[in-house]
Amino acid sequence: MADKGRARKVAERTKVLMAQGLDTLVKDPRLGFVTITDVRVTGDLQHATVFYTVMGQEADREAAAEVLEAYRGRLRTHVGKGLGIRLTPTLEFVLDALPEDAAHITDLLRETAKRDAELAAARKENNYAGEADPYRKPRVADDESEQDSQ
Structure with missing residues (x-):
């Protein structure tokens, strides 16, 4: 062998x-x-x-x-x-089925790009369900705000 x-x-x-x-x-x-x-x-x-x-x-x-x-x-x-x-x-x-496989993969990639474009367009039209920034922000103490203004 x-x-x-x-x-x-x-x-x-x-x-x-x-x-x-x-x-x-x-x-x-x-x-x-x-x-x-x-x-x-x-x-x-x-x-x-x-x-x-x-x-x-x-x-x-x-x-x-x-x-x-x-x-x-x-x-x-x-x-x-x-x-x-x-x-x-x-x-x-x-x-060898290489050319047919490559054509099939190209078709799948084209379909995926089309779906991605549709999702991106739909995403632009959507708004947030609540506020744009849902996270809490720490409160600023009154004396810190006074020092920052001076």
């Missing part, structure tokens, strides 16, 4: 090699704008999960998934030659 540091290094190198392989090996026009976002390698270096995003609509995502599956063997060969380790990890492609 490899240590975590080696698995991390293999994952980073696999990410770079995958990006190069997509650029040089895959000549299918259906691939579109694919970005390798992350690669995770198991501790024994036998399996690599490649996370990717695709710019475009759902049809573009499906086409990119088909192309990646079709070129899996060639990409694995390219990664194996570049890594130079005894066993080449198997590749699994997973569509």
